[in-house]
Amino acid sequence: MPAPATPATCRDCDARPGEGAIICPACGSRRILRHAELFALAIAHVDCDAFYASVEKRENPDLLARPVIVGGGRRGVVSAACYVARLSGVRSAMPMFKALKLCPDAVVIRPNMSKYAAVARQVRRAMEALTPLVLPLSIDEAVMDLSGTEALHGAPPAVMLARFARGIERDLGITVSVGLASNRLLAKIAADRDKPRGFAVIGRAEAAGLLSGEPVTLLPGIGPAAARALERAGLTRLGQLGALSPAEALRRLGSHGPALARMARGEDDRPVDPERETKSISAETTFASDLAARAALERALWPLCEKLALRLKEKELAAAGVVLKLKTADFALRTRAARLSAPTRVADTLFAAVRPLLAREADGGTAFRLIGIGAQPLAPIAEADRGDLADPDAPRRARMQDAMDRLRSRFGKAVIGKGRAWRPGDAGRPAGAPQPARADEEEEEEED
Amino acid sequence: MKFTVERAALLKALAHVQNVVERRNTIPILANVQIAVREGALTLAATDMDIAINEAVPAQASRNGATTAPAHTLYDIVRRLPEGAAIEFDFPGGDAQLSLRAGRFSTSLNCLPVDDFPAMAEGNLTHRFGLPANELRGLIDRTRFAISTEETRYYLNGIYLHAAESGGVALLRAVATDGHRLARVELPLPDGAKGMPGVIVPRKTVNELRKLIEETSDPVEIALSDTKIKLAFGGVALTSKLIDGTFPDYERVIPKENDRVLRVPNRAFSDAVGRVAAISSEKTRAIKLSLSKGHLVLSASSPDQGQATEEVDDLSYDAQPLEIGFNHRYLLDVTDQVQGETVELRFADGAAPTTVQDAGDASALFVLMPMRV
Numbered sequence: 001m002p003a004p005a006t007p008a009t010c011r012d013c014d015a016r017p018g019e020g021a022i023i024c025p026a027c028g029s030r031r032i033l034r035h036a037e038l039f040a041l042a043i044a045h046v047d048c049d050a051f052y053a054s055v056e057k058r059e060n061p062d063l064l065a066r067p068v069i070v071g072g073g074r075r076g077v078v079s080a081a082c083y084v085a086r087l088s089g090v091r092s093a094m095p096m097f098k099a100l101k102l103c104p105d106a107v108v109i110r111p112n113m114s115k116y117a118a119v120a121r122q123v124r125r126a127m128e129a130l131t132p133l134v135l136p137l138s139i140d141e142a143v144m145d146l147s148g149t150e151a152l153h154g155a156p157p158a159v160m161l162a163r164f165a166r167g168i169e170r171d172l173g174i175t176v177s178v179g180l181a182s183n184r185l186l187a188k189i190a191a192d193r194d195k196p197r198g199f200a201v202i203g204r205a206e207a208a209g210l211l212s213g214e215p216v217t218l219l220p221g222i223g224p225a226a227a228r229a230l231e232r233a234g235l236t237r238l239g240q241l242g243a244l245s246p247a248e249a250l251r252r253l254g255s256h257g258p259a260l261a262r263m264a265r266g267e268d269d270r271p272v273d274p275e276r277e278t279k280s281i282s283a284e285t286t287f288a289s290d291l292a293a294r295a296a297l298e299r300a301l302w303p304l305c306e307k308l309a310l311r312l313k314e315k316e317l318a319a320a321g322v323v324l325k326l327k328t329a330d331f332a333l334r335t336r337a338a339r340l341s342a343p344t345r346v347a348d349t350l351f352a353a354v355r356p357l358l359a360r361e362a363d364g365g366t367a368f369r370l371i372g373i374g375a376q377p378l379a380p381i382a383e384a385d386r387g388d389l390a391d392p393d394a395p396r397r398a399r400m401q402d403a404m405d406r407l408r409s410r411f412g413k414a415v416i417g418k419g420r421a422w423r424p425g426d427a428g429r430p431a432g433a434p435q436p437a438r439a440d441e442e443e444e445e446e447e448d
Numbered sequence: 449m450k451f452t453v454e455r456a457a458l459l460k461a462l463a464h465v466q467n468v469v470e471r472r473n474t475i476p477i478l479a480n481v482q483i484a485v486r487e488g489a490l491t492l493a494a495t496d497m498d499i500a501i502n503e504a505v506p507a508q509a510s511r512n513g514a515t516t517a518p519a520h521t522l523y524d525i526v527r528r529l530p531e532g533a534a535i536e537f538d539f540p541g542g543d544a545q546l547s548l549r550a551g552r553f554s555t556s557l558n559c560l561p562v563d564d565f566p567a568m569a570e571g572n573l574t575h576r577f578g579l580p581a582n583e584l585r586g587l588i589d590r591t592r593f594a595i596s597t598e599e600t601r602y603y604l605n606g607i608y609l610h611a612a613e614s615g616g617v618a619l620l621r622a623v624a625t626d627g628h629r630l631a632r633v634e635l636p637l638p639d640g641a642k643g644m645p646g647v648i649v650p651r652k653t654v655n656e657l658r659k660l661i662e663e664t665s666d667p668v669e670i671a672l673s674d675t676k677i678k679l680a681f682g683g684v685a686l687t688s689k690l691i692d693g694t695f696p697d698y699e700r701v702i703p704k705e706n707d708r709v710l711r712v713p714n715r716a717f718s719d720a721v722g723r724v725a726a727i728s729s730e731k732t733r734a735i736k737l738s739l740s741k742g743h744l745v746l747s748a749s750s751p752d753q754g755q756a757t758e759e760v761d762d763l764s765y766d767a768q769p770l771e772i773g774f775n776h777r778y779l780l781d782v783t784d785q786v787q788g789e790t791v792e793l794r795f796a797d798g799a800a801p802t803t804v805q806d807a808g809d810a811s812a813l814f815v816l817m818p819m820r821v
Binding site: 322338339340341342352353356388389390391392 | 596598599600601602604625626627628629630696698700701801815817
């Protein structure tokens, strides 16, 4: 009796080509997935390829063959670079001037976040048709758990994912890369292995062997500093790290050691839980031109506090601490944090807490290109703004903000604002309207 | 500059001034003590730019002059010299070193020029009054435990000292709060304090002052403006910047109509709180008071450790039953301030601020925020 064939599927037509077939007998495609565990794996990591740039390209076919960079003008950073631009060395998060030096003929497009968010929502809906367990990691990245969906869909996860990727290309005009594995860590690593328009599979049996030669920085959470610390302990490859016994890992690396060693072996038991807590919420803005004066920085900070307050309320969370984020003109990042006496979700209170932090940094001489405020740690909204002996008015401020929010949701943001949002000579410009000093603005939410 | 000084006198003064000198300094001269002989009188001075201390030391001076030397080093040397030693200081001036001799010991210390030593401008101190040292100690001791250390509300990082009036009586009040508890101590308003601005005296100043007046019985002369305070007694003068901020309107949070009154022997009560709280969870530190006519039961529990209860005797409580929780540390901080036999707690309900007082002494009032139990 012949050995059972290695499971395989055609990414372009769902056919199941037989053992050894390089070309799909049904459709002639060469994109055949073949892996011993192909139909037994259910955790998928999906990444949209050069997402912002791809959305822009699909809307303007003239751009297809050209290097496209999406980012915040000459002073901003690269939010996304298409694969043509990446050939010149352009990477996301690179300062725009540097990117343009590498790739002078790039087409630079200002980000249109609401457009990308709309596409991301469509992608999300397509994912949710496969499984309710979809955990978005960012606007263009998510992880899904398709365990137990085979009976429902009448096809194993691998086939459904190939179909999903085709559907996204066909309906939305962008491409995705899929990593399929037995857990989140391996799925993420797989997704990064075959890009763009890829589909990579890592099975349980091969995981440890596959990882052992890789550098420790492949693991999430191992940045340059952690990598240096590991190197001092003589550990540069995942194989060395994974070989540590739990006791040895604990002794040599401290409390995170055993977990790191497990990850290095490709073990990861994090669930795909869409309800997972948000850890911090923030809002930031990059200036059109650098600011040094404290008053000007404070003016930029206030609308961010309002924005943060609104986001907290939407998420039913409160800030138990605040983080001020500043980036100097020469790109040095400064973060300053303060713990609050009691959690708050009120813009005024956030502003009052972050202002002294700013006062210490804004010496008038240092020029800053970016300012941001974050809420971290977070607390349940029920604990917020209850007031205490030194601040009996906190509940009143919360009610006042709620009243303002209600007015704004009915009549628009400009209908009411705090006095501090106004400047002499601002007559007629509604409070909270975009400040001319702002070049781009993004809110960010970190969920890890 | 040349003088001879007795070790004990110098050590006492150096101990005072070196307290003000921060251990770590980015500005080198702030690590130094200023030593000056002017018109035959020796004074030591130190500053951290927020507080300046100046102390006269009895000495036989033979030549005027001034320099600055490392405060902690000098203190360490003088501390180790034998008791009763006469110490001779000689500083020829200019870039020379300061030489110090005591018996067969001698040292030469590198100095920094006295002209670089920052002088704190007192400005125009508009109000001057005196307080007996023991009253000032009482004012500080019964309020400073409630000073907040929270940076975001810097205006709570000190004692709010101000003139007030209650029932037609003019009062000098000291108030401190960290939001969870509040302490208000009052004295009859001394002559000269009428119309004084309300000032927030920073925690470090309060603590330095408290150390300085530990043993004195001299009256303390206080002079202040809305930006500076100067406290002087027995040859020592402490000048400090004040916290530039607005202290919250604390009167609003002091309940006036709490009518459920518990009177209980203070010692027995606080001992029982301590015993029961030993089991309270490290995270919440909660202790529950369950009150009914003539009865008080304290209880605490922690998921890790178990439960504890104790019924307290000899009390009077004649109001509706009530259950209320407190952070036991805060509760004990307050009962520690009660010197009389009986402590009086006044409640409104289980969620509202509670007042605590010495039943026999109305000069101090404490307010505690309850916690949910």
